[in-house]
Amino acid sequence: xxxxxxxxxxxxxxxxxxxxxxxxxxxxxxxxxxxxxxxxxxxxxxxxxxxxxxxxxxxxxxxxxxxxxxxxxxxxxxxxxxxxxxxxxxxxxxxxxxxxxxxxxxxxxxxxxxxxxxxxxxxxxxxxxxxxxxxxxxxxxxxxxxxxxxxxxxxxxxxxxxxxxxxxxxxxxxxxxxxxxxxxxxxxxxxxxxxxxxxxxxxxxxxxxxxxxxxxxxxxxxxxxxxxxxxxxxxxxxxxxxxx
Numbered sequence: 236x237x238x239x240x241x242x243x244x245x246x247x248x249x250x251x252x253x254x255x256x257x258x259x260x261x262x263x264x265x266x267x268x269x270x271x272x273x274x275x276x277x278x279x280x281x282x283x284x285x286x287x288x289x290x291x292x293x294x295x296x297x298x299x300x301x302x303x304x305x306x307x308x309x310x311x312x313x314x315x316x317x318x319x320x321x322x323x324x325x326x327x328x329x330x331x332x333x334x335x336x337x338x339x340x341x342x343x344x345x346x347x348x349x350x351x352x353x354x355x356x357x358x359x360x361x362x363x364x365x366x367x368x369x370x371x372x373x374x375x376x377x378x379x380x381x382x383x384x385x386x387x388x389x390x391x392x393x394x395x396x397x398x399x400x401x402x403x404x405x406x407x408x409x410x411x412x413x414x415x416x417x418x419x420x421x422x423x424x425x426x427x428x429x430x431x432x433x434x435x436x437x438x439x440x441x442x443x444x445x446x447x448x449x450x451x452x453x454x455x456x457x458x459x460x461x462x463x464x465x466x467x468x469x470x471x472x473x474x475x476x477x478x479x
Contacts, residue, residue: 255310260264266472267306270325275302283308286474291326291456298324301459309352312470317462325468328456331476338449341435345479350471351385351455352426359467360389360460364417367431379444381435382417383407385424387431390460392417400437402430409443416443426473450478 268479272281277292286308292298299318305311313327333339347375355361363386382392386405394412399408405427407418416438431453438444453476457469 255429262332267304267310270304270306270311270333272305273302275300277301280363281302281305283404286331286476287327287403288329289327289454289456291328291392292324293326294322294324297322299464301463303327307473310419310472312468313457314468315462315466316466317459318358318463319359319463321460323458326366326456327459328399328454328475329471330366330435330452330454331371331454331475332452333360333450336451337395339431340370340447340449341439343468344432344450346403346477346479347432347435347450348428348430348455349453349455349476350426350428351458351471353455353469353471354425355383355386355389355466355469356462356466360468361457361461361462362387363430363469364455365431366452366454366456367435368452369435369444369450371449372451377445378414379448380415380422381438381444382415382450383429383431383434384417385421385427387423390458392419395442398441402433403428411443431476460465 250381274290277295280287280289287312288305290303292301299316301315303313308329317324362384365383367381369379392410393415394410396408397411398409400409406421410417439446455474
């Protein structure tokens with residue numbers, strides 16, 4: 236499958252249905268009992284605390300309804316109903332823009348780390364993932380999309396497995412395609428932390444990412460392909476990015 240993505244929206248990577256059964260999990264109960272922001276707008280979002288919580292129904296032509304409910308940047312959830320097809324429909328997420336998306340060179344930072352806590356519904360086709368944009372955001376010459384999948388339910392990234400990467404006790408299969416790199420955790424991680432700078436440095440050292448790229452955006456959310464036509468919930472209960 237192929238697709239195009241508007242550069243003004245966060246984009247989800249190309250994903251395919253696998254024949255391997257995934258692990259079914261129950262969605263966590265949200266702690267956001269009294270949302271201060273709600274939107275069903277396909278491009279609706281909320282700026283709060285230096286982050287942006289984004290409904291991001293970027294593939295509107297194929298997407299079903301989706302509503303985002305937020306109490307803060309690290310306490311929100313979405314209710315999504317997506318048909319039983321394999322194309323990516325939405326990527327509701329929270330993200331941090333660096334210098335209004337102009338970015339800053341990787342060499343400006345000694346540390347780029349992030350913590351996360353969130354989980355999908357355990358039904359349908361989706362993955363929960365970081366989406367990190369280097370040398371720009373969206374489509375364009377030299378832009379690299381680097382993803383870190385923390386939960387996977389019946390999906391496969393674009394490209395091919397080229398190697399593995401291990402950090403913090405987690406082993407990732409590394410998938411590579413032109414302008415795209417995905418670290419896919421072999422075990423589900425509902426919460427934890429990642430060293431983003433170490434991952435980018437590693438990818439640069441192996442030629443998957445150009446030297447000293449700009450870091451433009453760091454996001455975390457869920458790529459919904461299908462909920463089997465029934466409402467499903469994705470819940471975020473923690474997220475932070477530290478850049479020094």
